[in-house]
Amino acid sequence: MLNYFQIASSMIRDIGMKPKIALILGSGLGYLTCEFQNSTAVYYSQIPGFPASTVQGHSGRFIFGNFHGIPSVAMEGRFHFYEGHEIRDVVSPIYLFKEMGIERLLITNASGGINKTYSPGEIVAIRDIINLGFRNPLRGPNEEKFGVRFPDMSSVVDLEWLARLRERLCRDGHELKEGTYIWTLGPSYESPSEIKSFEFLGADMVxxxxxxxxxxxNHCRMKTLALSCVTNMASGILKEKLSHDDVVRTANRIRHRFSDIVGKALEVLKEIDDE
Incomplete structure (x- = not known):
């Protein structure tokens, strides 16, 4: 098992900055780090024993810098179970962030829209989840320093942060929809019949x-906000075939809108922390 404390201490010492917030950037969303000031990159390959990202649109590095006035670290590329990683490796960055002393996390992803009121390019806040992958990263011996053996999952995101962001966007004349995200193992896209069953389960995005x-x-008691870019409608909702290239193209098409929402999420966070 990786020594997260040792890696975190070494990175903070070498970078000369202690981040207050971490961001995980999904497929095609790594452009947000272009807005980081005084940035420094650390490639995953530079960290002994750390997993590697293998997916198009995931460059595989940490970016440290100031983002909207907040010392931040972002992942350009996450780890997926379908890449062959162990489930513990998929979440290794979370525990690394925790050892850096980070208490706030903003997660982004690209998703397929199941809810028929959504459209490609829409940004939806994740309010709840369905673990259809049936893999839990907490399986095995519990590390008490991170969290309890049986963590409560009634609120997987910080509802105050979400509500304040929604109110801020509403004042600017924009609606932020919320939905339930269902996780599948991949890497194949879902069949139309699977999507119908997910809709029956109450999923809005996949x-x-x-x-x-x-x-x-949640295990680490981090306060989290999760934003999903609906890059395509899920299989069977529309007749188009699905491809990863389309996912990346749509993510790039709405980059200014997505960047604006993420920026407002950080501005709201500063207001909350200053109160």
């Missing part, structure tokens, strides 16, 4: 990430 990270963050 994707191949995020749920393990939210479980681990």
């Amino acid at each position: 994707g191949m990430s995020t749920v393990p990270e939210l479980i681990a963050a």
Whole structure:
């Protein structure tokens, strides 16, 4: 098992900055780090024993810098179970962030829309999750320094942070929809019949990430916000074939809108912390 404390201490010492917030950037969303000031990159490959990201649109590095006036660290590329990683490796960044002393986490992803009121390019806040992957990163011996053996999952995101962001966007004349995200193992996209069953279960979006990270963050008692870019409608909702290239193209098409929402999420966070 990785020594998260040792890696975190070494990174903070070498970078010369202690982040207050961490961001996990999904497929095609790594452009947000272009807005970091005084940034420094640390590639996953530079960290002994750390997993590697293998997916297009995931560059595989940490970016440290100031983002909207907050010392931050972002992951350009996450780890997915379908890449062959162990489930503990998928969430290793969460425990690394915790050892850095980070208490706030903003997760982004690209998802397929199941809710027929959604449209490609829409940004939806995740309010709840369904773990259809049936993999739990907390399986095995519990590390008490991170959290309890049986963590409560009634609120997987920080509802105050979400409510304040929604109010802020509403004042600016924009609506922020909320929905339930269902996690599937991938890497194949879902069949139309599977999507129908997910809709019956109450899912609004489907994707191949995020749920393990939210479980681990909740275990660590981190306050989390999760934003999903609906890059395509799920299989059977529309007749178009699905491809990862389309996911990345849509994420890039709405980059200014997504960047604006993430920026407002950080501004709201500063207001909450200053109160």
